Amino acid sequence: MYPMTAAASIRPRRGSGLQALAAALLWAAPLNAQKADTVILRNGDRIVGELKALDRGAVSYSTDDMGTLAIQWDKIDRIISDRYFEVEVGSGERYYGALQRGIQVGQVVVAVASFSDTLDQAAIVRINPIGRSFLARVDGSIALSLSFQRANRLRAFGVEADARHRSTKWLTEVRSSVYFQAQEGAEGTSRNSVSLGESRFLPQRWLLVGTGSAEQNEELALDLRVLVSAGGGRFLRQSNRAYLLVGSGLAYANERYTGSSPTSNLEALVSAAAEYFRLDSPKSNLRGALTVYPSITDFGRVRSDLDVSLTHEVIKDFTIGLTLFDKFDSRPPAAGAAKHDYGVAFTTGWTF
Template sequence: MNLKLLVFCIGFLFCLSAFSQNDTLVLTNGDRIVGELKKMDRGVLIIKTPYSSSDLKVKWKKVRSLSSVESFLVITTDGQRYKVVGFDTDADNGTLVLNGDAVNINDIVFVKPVKDDFKSRLNATMAFGFNLSKASNLSQLTLDGTLGYTSDYCSIGTTFNAVRSNQDNVEEIQRTQGELSFNYFLKNDNFLIFQSEYLSNSEQKLKMRLTNKLGFGTYFIHSNQMFLAGALGIAYNVEDYTDTVDDNRNSGEAFAALEVNLFDLNDLSLISGVTIYPSLTEKKRVRTDFKIDLKYDLPLDLFVKLGFNYNYDSKPVEGASYDDYIFRTTVGWEL
């Protein structure tokens, strides 16, 4: 009996010790939540608790104070990046002391635990859609995915979407788009960017377009309601076409990009961006890429997404269309 009691006490003290190391969250209404802080991004804090089977999501503007002894990467509205070991909010004036700097809690836009394992720094989504119609035996498959990795001062990301459409007595319609990007973050919310973009579509007779870009960007707005960023730079464009006499075109371009990310919309979020490419080597040629994605979050990390992509070329090859666009409806899951 004494042995059982001793084992129980040791187990209880162990659980109590583990529990005491959990993060503590206090809301503006005085409610206290104890658990494991998983991430705060885009105005939403995610915390894992022992009394709920699913993670809790709390709006950051509803948080009055937060304390932890773990290591975190913290980013503020002015682009400063802090790697801290433990922090505690002063509830009276709403500030966190980060490596000696007093930062208002409302000026924090990103918080994530810093761990040594590779998986904790990853983010990913995968989505698909399928349409089938008896008329003309029409079938359409849409695939959409992203994969990203964030370190203390840089990020790497990839995106991919593809559409295949088949119909009786009609040639297959295809469109494939991919992107690999590398961002290195500087002070004052500035960043360097390198991107490699791939596009193939049958509407513009484009077998392959590979665009490599190097530029400088900045955040005009970086808050818990929205991001607004712009970038300028140069690009080198390699194109290969189908059914043309001149089956390839290589050109130098400048580019100007603008992207907005709205996420203070409850379970909705919207990302939209436009990039203009005036050619430096082909007279009067201008290309434009536009995208918009509207995502609605579902339980269990599922989501529904509506997307639209548009490409324009003022000087397409002979017999090809000036533009190409596609609407996408997908259901997916995110890490």
């Protein structure tokens, strides 16, 4: 349920569902031509421009004179627009309509046709214009890591990249990682992966998730693992500063280890992911994800993947960071294969 506040007028009204969305879609096209949105800051400043989105506690706001601004949501006193938006609150409920001034400070009215909903501004976690273009909904990052040691002629190179596209009900995410290490007098080592995930958002912070991935890791003697998984989860917490997500499901893996025949395996999966983001300048982001795969067809075998990353903005959109990974397999199919691989890397990156 939507979190109640002391003001009874903040209770969602009946028009916040499909009826509101249908009306918003009907009127969105002519109203999208009007781009005179107004933001009033807590210090009294008034900025006229175009509201691009609210996500992770920051409003992306386009102006003619100052370009695109990132304005902290808690620095905004009121926001007014005749255009139509999808507004999501921390409970997972969504509302559709124009943004109007609330009766009380800290309220936002989402209005369409003959009905409206009054929301607590602090509870709003995401705003997207209806009819927003495909490219405007894409964001991501690229991070590089380089290492060279003269004493033992060690050279290492790594690239990590991700991109996300979010619509009103779907999130598509692509991730890739490339790592290569070479040392004089020793064989090189590589570790590569790519994944594609699709999430379907449901009411009350629930979601369905499907992923496909391919992975190679010479340290673990893994020539190739192709994995397909499906499951569901729920955001236990969702705010303008952080989220906590837990999930479970099933995974099918086809694996080929060095010196062994390909094997197939059905696994359960249990996962947890959390992220904390500070968008006050300079921006910082801490993210972690853990997935455990207890095998069903090879009972007693357990795999786990842990990824942690910390980034800090040094100049606009350019970051430095630290990444950590840990991969464990209690019983690899290949005799003599390592059970454990882990590493830490310092990175420089760019977000878009």
